[in-house]
Amino acid sequence: MNINLDDLIGSYYYNCVTGEIGITGASDRMNERYRKRMKENAIYESDVKDKMVPLGRDSYTSTPITDENYEEINRPKHPMPKHCYGTGFGYRQRNEINQMLQDYYTGKSVTTQELKDYFKDCCKDMRVVMAQESRTTGLDPVHNEQIILDTYEQFRMSNSAMANYGCQKEGERIAVKNGWREGEPVDWVYYNADFYYQSEELRQIFKEAAQEMAHEWKCGEIDTSTRDTDNSLSYSSSFHQVWNHSGNNGTRIMDMADLSEEPPLGFCLFFREVLEGSAYYGLFQTGMDGKADIGKKTALNPTQSYNLGTLFQKSSNNKSLLHYLKNFNAFTRYYGTTKLRKG
Numbered sequence: 001m002n003i004n005l006d007d008l009i010g011s012y013y014y015n016c017v018t019g020e021i022g023i024t025g026a027s028d029r030m031n032e033r034y035r036k037r038m039k040e041n042a043i044y045e046s047d048v049k050d051k052m053v054p055l056g057r058d059s060y061t062s063t064p065i066t067d068e069n070y071e072e073i074n075r076p077k078h079p080m081p082k083h084c085y086g087t088g089f090g091y092r093q094r095n096e097i098n099q100m101l102q103d104y105y106t107g108k109s110v111t112t113q114e115l116k117d118y119f120k121d122c123c124k125d126m127r128v129v130m131a132q133e134s135r136t137t138g139l140d141p142v143h144n145e146q147i148i149l150d151t152y153e154q155f156r157m158s159n160s161a162m163a164n165y166g167c168q169k170e171g172e173r174i175a176v177k178n179g180w181r182e183g184e185p186v187d188w189v190y191y192n193a194d195f196y197y198q199s200e201e202l203r204q205i206f207k208e209a210a211q212e213m214a215h216e217w218k219c220g221e222i223d224t225s226t227r228d229t230d231n232s233l234s235y236s237s238s239f240h241q242v243w244n245h246s247g248n249n250g251t252r253i254m255d256m257a258d259l260s261e262e263p264p265l266g267f268c269l270f271f272r273e274v275l276e277g278s279a280y281y282g283l284f285q286t287g288m289d290g291k292a293d294i295g296k297k298t299a300l301n302p303t304q305s306y307n308l309g310t311l312f313q314k315s316s317n318n319k320s321l322l323h324y325l326k327n328f329n330a331f332t333r334y335y336g337t338t339k340l341r342k343g
Helices: 028-040 070-074 088-105 112-132 141-177 193-216 239-249 319-325 333-342
Strands: 012-015 021-023 052-054 188-192 254-256 267-276 279-288 291-300 328-330
Touching: 021 028, 028 112, 088 112, 088 141, 088 193, 112 141, 112 193, 141 188, 141 193, 141 239, 141 267, 188 193, 188 239, 193 239, 239 254, 239 333, 267 319, 279 319
Parallel strands: none
Antiparallel strands: 012 021, 012 052, 188 267, 254 328, 267 279, 279 291
16 A cells, blocks of 8 residues: 555654755644744654655654554544534634634734635644544545534624724723723723624625635635524624624613614714713714714613614714614613513
8 A cells, every 4th residue: 555645634743855854734824833832842853764654643753654553553543523613623723713803803914815824724733633533534525524514604703793893992992981991891882884894894704715715725616604603602603793782781772673784984982871860872973984973971861772773863964874873773781781681
């Protein structure tokens, strides 16, 4: 039997000609970390005689793979996990994915191409780890499809959450201008359509990356739409779902009527609940393209919900703005808490 090193996904190798060590099938990112760790610990022998030696999946010092033990070593001994990102390695990957997307949405130097490449790296590295845990050979199209779809689902969830994080951080600056102080309970909500459209653009980029990985791994076409809706209570199917869950269950002062309706470009909305003595007020700012078309302080009945399209129908001539404001209902935290308890 002739062993094809490229088929030994997850195996460690040493190239006696170049001196290179690495992990078959891993991303450059994972291999760079591995080489750095090996260098720091001075781990690898320079007297290996063969040109390229596959050294197994357990560690660099594990039993070399030969014609005699290839099938036994390569055979999966454990089932694939229910979700790849529910494993120990997956948990660490989730944290990295969240950080990468958080950097993107808070204006740090991360490009969409870098995120797309990182998506593919996560697929490759997850496949390596699953192979090293003897869950797959790394060549099974069913297992590879699961890895791609699990990666897509994790990126989609993190994308929705981190887009909202970026929106929230931007909202903090406006809240401070409206009397809120950092460290105080959050009694305001902020919505910026730019973050919605950014998140939808990235979702499409991750769909493209998933299809490209499927073609590279010869899985055929895969249907990422099966992972676009949460089957758990993570409330992260979309930017709107995360935003609405926060408004309903976090601050408890605003909700959206239709999560599927797209906002007009440039739409922004800020609302803060203010209690002065026993009287409730709402501080509202809303407009398009950074211009506050409506800015009002409005008395609020603590037991009433206010549709913003109705509340401000005489305050602006911008039909697009007024139409989308109909999608928001504002209320006091007292009202929101009562609504939440009633279920």
